[in-house]
Amino acid sequence: MIPMVQEGPAAQLAVAALADRIGPLLSHLPSLPRIVRYYDDFTDRWHTIHNYPTSRSLTITADGVNNVIDLSPFDHHVLHILRHALLHWFGRLDAKTIRTRLGSLLVDPSLANRAITTAASVSPADFRCAWIRWFDADAATQHGQWAALKQMLHSFCALSINEWTDEYEDFVRALPSPKVDIYAALRAGDCFIPVEHQGAVADYLDEMASIAKVSPATIDTELLRSICLLTLSFQHGVRPGQTARRQAGRRTISPDRCRPHPLCHDKAARQSSGFPHTACQA
Numbered sequence: 001m002i003p004m005v006q007e008g009p010a011a012q013l014a015v016a017a018l019a020d021r022i023g024p025l026l027s028h029l030p031s032l033p034r035i036v037r038y039y040d041d042f043t044d045r046w047h048t049i050h051n052y053p054t055s056r057s058l059t060i061t062a063d064g065v066n067n068v069i070d071l072s073p074f075d076h077h078v079l080h081i082l083r084h085a086l087l088h089w090f091g092r093l094d095a096k097t098i099r100t101r102l103g104s105l106l107v108d109p110s111l112a113n114r115a116i117t118t119a120a121s122v123s124p125a126d127f128r129c130a131w132i133r134w135f136d137a138d139a140a141t142q143h144g145q146w147a148a149l150k151q152m153l154h155s156f157c158a159l160s161i162n163e164w165t166d167e168y169e170d171f172v173r174a175l176p177s178p179k180v181d182i183y184a185a186l187r188a189g190d191c192f193i194p195v196e197h198q199g200a201v202a203d204y205l206d207e208m209a210s211i212a213k214v215s216p217a218t219i220d221t222e223l224l225r226s227i228c229l230l231t232l233s234f235q236h237g238v239r240p241g242q243t244a245r246r247q248a249g250r251r252t253i254s255p256d257r258c259r260p261h262p263l264c265h266d267k268a269a270r271q272s273s274g275f276p277h278t279a280c281q282a
Contacts, residue, residue, distance in 0.1 A: 023077075025120055025121075025161060025162050026080070026081065026084070026120075026161065028160070029084050029159060029161075031053075032052055032053040032083055032084070032087070033052055033053075033087075034050075034051065034052060034053065035048060035049065035050055035052065036048070036049040036052045036087065036090060037049075038090045038095060039095075040061050040062065040094075040095045041094060041095075042062065042063050042064055042095070042096070042241060043061070043064060047060075047061045047095075052083065053083065055071075056070070056071050056072050057069060057070050057071055057072075058071065058086075058102075060095055060098060060099045060102075061095060062094075062095040062096040062098075062099045063096055063241055067099050069099070069102050069103070069106070070106075073106060073109035074105075074109060074112065074113060075113045075117070077117065078112070078113050078116045078117060081116055081120060081161070082105075082116070082152075084155075084159060084161075085152055085155035085156075085159070086098070086102075088155040088158055088159060089101070089151070089155065093151075096241075100144065100148075101144075101147070101148040101151050102148070103144075104142065104144035104145045104147065104148035105145070105148045105149070105152075107142060107144070107145050108145060111134065111138075111145065111149075112145075112148075112149065114134075115130075115131070115134070115149050115152075116149075116152060118130050119152070119153060119156055119161075119162065119164070120156070120161055120162050121162065122162075123162075123163050124163055124164060124168050124171060128171075128175065131175050131176070132176060135176050135177070142178075143177065143178040143180045146175075146177035146178060147177065150172055150173070150175065150177065153168075153172040153175075154169065154172055157169055157172065198234075201230065201234050202234075204230075205227065205230065205231060205234070208223075208227050212224075229243055
């Protein structure tokens with residue numbers, strides 16, 4: 001059994017010693033591809049990452065923004081593991097989530113280096129002991145950092161790195177992490193606009209609808225597009241990113257027996273589990 005990382009002043013030296021033992025544990029993994037292509041559902045196009053095995057930075061396009069992510073804070077051996085994990089991420093996660101996860105790891109690169117090195121060097125049971133010590137020592141760390149580390153561990157399971165296998169998926173989910181109330185804003189009402197503002201928006205939409213009936217030529221394309229976006233957001237709670245991902249092929253128009261105008265049905269775009277998010281070129 002490889003000894004666990006010891007906490008305290010010698011922790012950094014212990015991590016460096018563990019790094020020497022990682023090479024044989026990664027020998028079963030395939031060579032990294034020279035080019036990686038990933039699908040961005042926001043722009044509905046594929047993007048390309050060149051020189052993937054050697055690049056010290058990645059440009060990930062998400063929500064219409066090019067994000068240059070510096071990978072230099074990661075130790076050399078950790079970066080090698082991370083590149084394999086990222087291939088796994090590109091095949092299963094959207095570009096925005098990958099950008100967020102990488103950004104969370106870079107909030108504290110020392111924690112990421114220590115955790116990834118230890119996971120690749122000791123048994124899952126021993127790693128859990130180290131994880132609990134880290135968490136108890138810094139439970140106030142942002143939730144995103146621990147979520148990103150768990151994402152890495154799920155990739156360890158999928159790629160069979162060290163002793164991690166698919167059987168440890170539930171084990172990873174059970175590791176302690178900060179509790180987050182994702183519905184706090186909903187319960188507090190912070191996500192709703194005041195009633196008087198709601199009335200102003202409704203009055204505006206009614207006014208535009210009346211103008212469209214009497215004199216549709218006075219509403220140009222840009223204004224009509226803005227009205228439609230406001231309607232999606234106000235009446236259906238659709239967020240900007242979701243709006244951009246709406247596809248014309250998922251809309252159907254049918255006659256309405258009770259009204260003179262047809263009905264437009266917009267089905268939310270859903271990604272099937274088998275959709276190819278990534279493509280690699282050796």
